[in-house]
Amino acid sequence: MSALLPVAILLTSLVPAALIFFLAQQSHRLRNALCLGGAVLKIALILWMLIAVAGGATHEARLSLAPGLVILLRVDALALLFVSLSATLWLLTTIYAIAYFGTKAELSRFFGFFSLCVAATTGLALSGSLISFFIFFELLTLSTWPLVAHKQDRPSLDAARLYLLYSLPGSAALLWAVIWLESATGPVLFTDPPDLTGLDPASLRAIFVLFILGVGVKAALVPLHGWLPAAMAAPAPVSALLHAVAVVKAGAFGVVRVVYDVFGAADVAALGVGTPLAVLASVTIIWGSVRALQQSEIKKRLAYSTVSQVSYIVLGAALASPAAMVGGLAHLVHQGLMKITLFFCAGILDERAGVKRIEGLNGLGARMPWTAACFSLGALGMIGLPPMAGFVSKVYLGLGGLEAGAPWVLGVLAASTLLNAAYFLPLLYRLWFLPAAADARGDEAAPMLVVPAVVTALASLGAGGLAASALSPLGWATLIVERGFVP
Amino acid sequence: MSGLIDGTPWPLAVLVWPLLVALLPALPGGTGPALRLLPVAPLPALVFAIWGNPGSTAVPDLLLGMHLGAVPAGMLLLGMTAAVWAAAGLHAALTIGPDRKAAILCGFWCVTLAGNLGVFLAADVVTFYVAFAAVSLAAWFLVVHDRTAAALRAGRVYIVMAVAGEVALLAGLVIGMHAAAGTAIADVRLALSAHPAALALIMAGFAIKAGMVPLHVWLPLAHPAAPVPGSAVLSGAIVKAGLIGVILFLPDAGGWGATLVAAGLAGAFGAALWGLTQDNPKAVLAYSTVSQMGLMLMLAGVGQAAAAFHAMHHGLAKAALFLLVGTLAAAATGLQRRATLVLTALVAASVVGLPLTGGALTKAAAKDGLDPVLSQALTFSAATTALLLIWLLHRLAQSAPGAAAARASWAWLMAGPLALTTGAFLLPWLIWEGQTASPLAAALEPGKMLAALWPVLPGAALAIVLLRRPLAARPPGDLLLPLMQVAGLLQHHRLPQAHRPAAQWPGMRPMRLILRLGRAEALLQGWRLSGWLMLAGSLGLALLLIAG
16 A cells, blocks of 8 residues: 555556546547546545655555666655655636636646646656656656746747756756766765765765756746746646746755755765755745846746745755755745746736736726635735745744854845745736726636635745644655754 | 643734734625724724733744743733824725725724734734834835825835835844744844844844834835824834834943934934924824834843833824824815814923923933933933924914814714823823832922923924024925935936836836846757857766866
């Protein structure tokens, strides 16, 4: 049983993916049933596993491809955090995507890759060895490309090209790092940290840099972030997937795995690479916010905001103190909830009101109160205003910075808060306070678009307001850190 | 595992009730009932402040573990705040019609109220911070309610300073939490004495809220811009959130006493004098608030226990004064007008501290055991206060009668300020015991009363001169005026709200530096760089193979 469960969870999105590719475009009902059925089944299985893991059990499934190449699916508390986040948001995004696309063209292709993308993310989350991590990481890259290019217009194809342009060198760097490291240590399993004594510090530093280059492309670390703002040309459900569920999260998750399970917090500190990574994350936080300030397209502004916010997670990992780690891991969930809310709303505004630029937001609050309210909640959370979830991450990252002897982190967080306020508050002001344009239209007669946004907005409110509860993302992050990373 | 709530649930109920009312306007047809509930929203808090037991309550699952439990100063200010919000809520319910603007006002009115009550009840820093953020940020909606150009400009200055204050406060509190290894306010306060930087950040946050010179610049813009009931709660109750912050967090040692005394005195006298250049009665009152808050910050800075006692009187009186400005505009007959002005004069006399008024008592308590120089300064402030408030009465008497369209009957509007005035006059007598060590009789000695009275005479004399030759009128904002000219904000504000690319607040242009950043980033998005990286990667792998 214990070996079956991780595989079953992976199959809940892999099997629908395999079937959907062969469905005719017109068989909407069957396709939707497969997508939703897979998503619901996955959540059920994860709930089952959550209860078991909270009680201390671990699940493992192992497959040896060749000597030294072990595909290992293993469920620990960290894997569960990521997998439950992506599964929950996947269900909501599926509902949203079904309503968003309606009966548009090429849906079997889209939902096939959509499911494949989530299968890759699930595999990535459950990976227990470096090699399986790498394989799923690459699968994720490849399955996302058709989603970004889905519209097949000029901007989408350009964005998809740019995505590969950034991802392929990243993959090369990651592969190089894996080979270099494993050639010295043998297969790396995340459960028992590899023996790094066979490598000199200079090589270890180089390997660390290669790892960060590899996963940093997906985590959109400056200067590897250029693909993400361009990818906003993709349809809204894909943006939601890229920004909150799968891709950038995979990068951030990869940073966490590299720092804690490949090198170990102590070695990262001893090699002196933690602080430079924290500085890089801080530069990304500020750079992304400053660039967001400049954008006048809603989705582009949100994309740069993601660049900035995902680096909170990297910052938490790099600081390598328990509180920072808790803050970073909690933010993995918090950012996902808040950003997916914002992208859901951006998609609704585009679909129902034809609004793509911030000027178009004027006065929409009266016409589309639910969307505008969810957007406002997400934006306030991003700024880090209580009681939204973002504020909890900020408090813990600040405490973590002080624990790690890096009080400058507080300055970065403060600057980020001010910049976030500067680029989000004017949007809210436009939504609620400025008069609408004479030709403004827009309605909310699409419950399958609006309800997912409401659910995630309320969840990000709950994650902050009930942060101290054991069931909150913060509670789960605390559990992970207490179990695994106490230095 | 402990229960959902440990201890008495009443403090939590006090906070939850206004938040429930805040949700009402979101329902269809809910705005009318919500408006009518505004006076009732703070009543549980009032009842709790009078009869409740300030014991501790813990709600372990909320926020980062919510702890409630007021110190005596907090309970005193909690009661005052509840009374002020109830009276202002009555005024709002009587004067504001149930339209869309009112729905927004109602919702955020209650959120602001909950935050305002929360700062007095919080026993852990996270709850305090959340409440402080709520009272700061939600109050923006009170400021901009009228949507006039002046209100929106005041709102812009307000939100910039409020967010800056939030950020400073949170950074300081996080350092405090780390140093104290816990979130209890008492522990953090102790730990702060060893962390001057954190203390400075926290004090900056409180100073902005309490209107401490020179961080007060938002206050004379925002308080007059709000509708009358909004001004009343801003000036009477909300500024006290900054004061309770100083009372709760300022450690006995830390070197902030001198700063607060200096800034407090500068505000006490400077703001009173600048207020004489104001024509709008509400702007005069706003400067009076800066002036009075200066005195309270001075008292809190030296750790004077009666600071909250004095603040309680000021809150009741100042809210009454603001509400009376609104009531006067609704006075239909000459008699109603005169009665309103007489009540205003009575409240003003109490603020000045004429003998036997409530203000005289709280001032006497504040002087008890105070450094003689500061005590003299407090005495002398009666001169500038008298001057400013006589100017206020003059401006009110000059105002055009019946200017406002009377939505509500004058008699009902009088009820709120009348109740607050009664409280301001009587409460200091009733609760004198326990606020200060010396007996009530000591404050009533004729010699002491005379000593407190003399500065009023030169103040009044100067006022008579001033009424004949008024100072040149100036726009509110004092120190902000040159600053805004430099920043060009005033010019931008005059621009029409046209559609501009990349505009933040309507009227702002993207900075050149930001445009350059964009160009720098474009360099990274090409095949050339990516190809180069791939080549380097392949070479590296090849080297690895050769070496292996």
